[in-house]
Amino acid sequence: QAFCIPGSVADTRKVGLGHGNLGKMLLEEETECFCFLAGHESFAAAEGAIGIAEKANKVRKKPLRVILNGLGKDAAQIISRINGFTFVETEYDPYTNTVKEVFRKPYSEGLRAKVNCYGANDVCEGVAIMHKEGVDVSITGNSTNPTRFQHPVAGTYKKECIEQGKKYFSVASGGGTGRTLHPDNMAAGPASYGMTDTLGRMHSDAQFAGSSSVPAHVEMMGLIGAGNNPMVGMTVAVAVSIQEAADANRF
Numbered sequence: 001q002a003f004c005i006p007g008s009v010a011d012t013r014k015v016g017l018g019h020g021n022l023g024k025m026l027l028e029e030e031t032e033c034f035c036f037l038a039g040h041e042s043f044a045a046a047e048g049a050i051g052i053a054e055k056a057n058k059v060r061k062k063p064l065r066v067i068l069n070g071l072g073k074d075a076a077q078i079i080s081r082i083n084g085f086t087f088v089e090t091e092y093d094p095y096t097n098t099v100k101e102v103f104r105k106p107y108s109e110g111l112r113a114k115v116n117c118y119g120a121n122d123v124c125e126g127v128a129i130m131h132k133e134g135v136d137v138s139i140t141g142n143s144t145n146p147t148r149f150q151h152p153v154a155g156t157y158k159k160e161c162i163e164q165g166k167k168y169f170s171v172a173s174g175g176g177t178g179r180t181l182h183p184d185n186m187a188a189g190p191a192s193y194g195m196t197d198t199l200g201r202m203h204s205d206a207q208f209a210g211s212s213s214v215p216a217h218v219e220m221m222g223l224i225g226a227g228n229n230p231m232v233g234m235t236v237a238v239a240v241s242i243q244e245a246a247d248a249n250r251f
Contacts, residue, residue: 003224004222004223005222005223005224008223009221013201015221018207018208019232022206022232023232023238027056027060027236027239029062030167031064031136032062032134033134035133035135035139036067036141037126037139037141037153038068038069038070038144038150048230048232048233049115050066050112052233053065053066054111055240056240058244067115067135068118069120071150072119076117076119080105084112084113085106085107085112085117086105086107086113086114086117087103088101089103092124092128094124097128098132099129123153126153127157130153130157135168137168138168138170138171139232152199157170158170172200172201172207172208
């Protein structure tokens with residue numbers, strides 16, 4: 001938080017504290033499932049997720065599960081095949097608000113195959129997938145379909161978790177906070193910029209500033225440092241190193 005410029009968007013949103021709390025939660029045993037909740041954009045973030053999980057698992061007793069939950073089953077299968085993830089196809093039952101698994105295919109062996117990749121047809125199925133996996137922490141992607149899929153899924157899941165007494169930590173990624181995002185995708189004109197930002201503020205426990213990976217975007221919002229995804233990685237890496245040093249009595 002010390003790296004936020006006083007009075008800036010990043011300062012107001014407590015971006016530094018958000019990153020810190022996220023790093024803390026990823027190391028806690030109570031946090032079992034970490035979800036990248038997105039409109040199935042590039043999913044380059046998933047690469048980082050695997051690295052973050054690997055690092056966190058060094059000090060965790062139980063490995064952190066990583067899943068991807070996005071809009072579109074075809075997209076999920078393509079992303080799984082390209083990245084070597086496990087594609088999980090679900091079928092949504094509107095009468096019970098639940099999903100059942102109808103197909104599963106790992107596209108590699110080892111670490112990558114441990115990442116379950118889901119594609120939903122709509123928000124309701126997206127929420128049901130969150131419940132199926134018991135998601136504890138999620139990050140919304142903001143490049144594709146934020147107002148159409150991932151922010152509504154996170155907000156609805158948050159409400160239902162509160163009703164169930166379940167702890168769920170929602171992170172609103174900052175793409176929509178730091179730049180106008182594809183207004184033609186949103187069918188909302190310039191309002192899309194304000195809408196993704198607003199939706200993020202409604203459901204999130206932490207809101208990042210600026211873009212996933214571009215420090216200049218982040219600095220525009222008032223945080224001096226790296227982009228969001230590298231920041232999460234660094235937060236976890238530093239926390240793990242401190243824990244390892246403490247365990248080895250090196251202080």
